[in-house]
Amino acid sequence: MFRGFLDSMQVIIRIFLTVLALILVFALLYPIIYVVIVSLLVGQTLIISIDAIRMGLTVDRYLGTINDPDFVRGVTMSLVVAFLHIVFSVLLITPAAYAFSRFKFRGKDTILILYLILSQVGGGFGIAALIALYVLLVKLNSIGLPVIGNPVVLALIYTAWAVPFQTWLIKNYFDSLPRELDEAAFIDGASWGTIVFKVILPASRPAMTVIALFSFMGAWGEFIIASFIKVPTVAAYIYQTAAGQTIFWGDFAARTILFSIPVVILFVIAQRYIGEAMRYGAGKL
């Protein structure tokens, strides 16, 4: 009798938890479902109604976007910037992180703490930095440096932006690698360059994968600075095409869905490494 009561309680609890989970999943997926429906509607509307759906669904918005040469150019440009950003990050941040991990030098702790603060404070600080950066870029351009429209400059700015956080992430990962690896290579006569790029770096594949992933997402998703210096990335393209007198909601929705696909795919592929790298002190995305 009592046993039967317990069993039925368990069933009720299971039903309750399942329903709760479904509600949570729906709440999290709601914006995406919403955007997908809007992108498929024939009419360019933000409000989903039975009437709007009755008019029919279409993939024309997607086809239109893919066939838009500006979109293709934007994607290409974004890929170039993201690739440059990854290369710069690995080439510039990795040796610095190695030095922070392995050497003793004056001011090391101060810089690391400064990095930590810089990587954690956002908000007003970020806006102030953005304004300063804008003024700097305008000045540089006015003295004739090819800053505006230059993807290399944009990738360098992204890299600078990523320095504090990525340095910490890679440093922590390097800390977990046995020092004997470097020392063995050192005794065998390897140069510092060989040790960092041929021994330590390949031995830290999870950290490198995560750095590449973060760099890619940073470069792919950022549009404010890209708009500032007029580099037509795909994010800037979506931002610019969405603004205006009339907003074509259907097109906008289709573009954002297309825009998010690469990041989703990358996350699925790199999941394993993200978990591992996160354990080495990566506090936030």
Place this chain on the structure above:
Amino acid sequence: MADVKLRGVTKKFGRVVAVNRVTLDISDGEFFAILGPSGCGKTTLLRLIAGLEFPDEGEILIGGRVVNNLHPRDRDVAMVFQNYALYPHMRVFDNIAFPLMVRRRELGLDKEAIRRRVVEVARVLGIEGLLDRYPRELSGGQQQRVALARALVREPKVWLLDEPLSNLDAKLRVQMRAELKSLQRKFGVTTVYVTHDQGEAMSLADRIAVMNEGRVLQVGTPDDLYLKPLDIFVATFIGSPSTNIIPCNVVSVETLELECAGFNLKTGISLDPGILKLGDKVYLGVRPEHVEIRKSQDEGVTLKGKVTIIEPLGSQSIVTLSLGSESIRALTSRDLKVDVGEDVYIRIDVSKTLLYDAKTGKLLL
């Protein structure tokens, strides 16, 4: 091949003196062990020879050349680390080839020559079948061999081994010990071997330096260290089970009679005059193998004790006895049947005892 000399080498880390005025002469082709408890500075000493640390004072000479400020690369030494330090992303072949690859221009080697040498060394170590594997696919013993091969492939002047066997299980350790010794003989390379395991040092080394708290206390052959430990620390560190140390007072100088905790011992040894005075405090060192247990009071046996612990080792047993207020350990044959709590007679082989000054800890006799 080369000899290694250390002249008054000191290394400090902040206030801690890790290595304190160490002077050593390691001959060409010798298998030399540095033995000591953890934290005694033995690994630091090895790292100083390797060039991973630089000495604060003193000189290090390899093959007659002062190498104090020389890059490790130019010292021509190879090191095997306790955790092997194999490169996880490289196959066994590339791991072994690495020391040759990084200096292939200097050595004037092409890829084919490197391949030949790697395969040759791998064959000597019995790992030629593993060259395509990654380190994570190997057992501990195999990883160990790869690490040894990587250190040998370059034919270095000096081979530095930092506790290379301590990550292996007991059976494999004994097996690798024998192999290591024959490898060292085969290559004839000067070897400095750091360990905290006295059995390992005794069985492998031609000579051993015993270190404690940054100092070298004694250098000698395994026999020297066992038969004549010059320092009380060496006496307790060498030999297993370790030497019994009993605090005593001198009550008669002529016949060297000692009053120890709860019992008296007439040694009948005549010392040179002036070494000891009446009432001096000394430590008596008795190896467990020189303590004999008798069930009956035979002639010349004056000491009486009680069995407190019996630890069977197979062919022998360690029997702990309470003697006066001290407890001493005896190594006995398994044929001797005693029980815990039993009263027994004890004979100490006086001719083999060691006598240490209580103040300095140095050997008197």
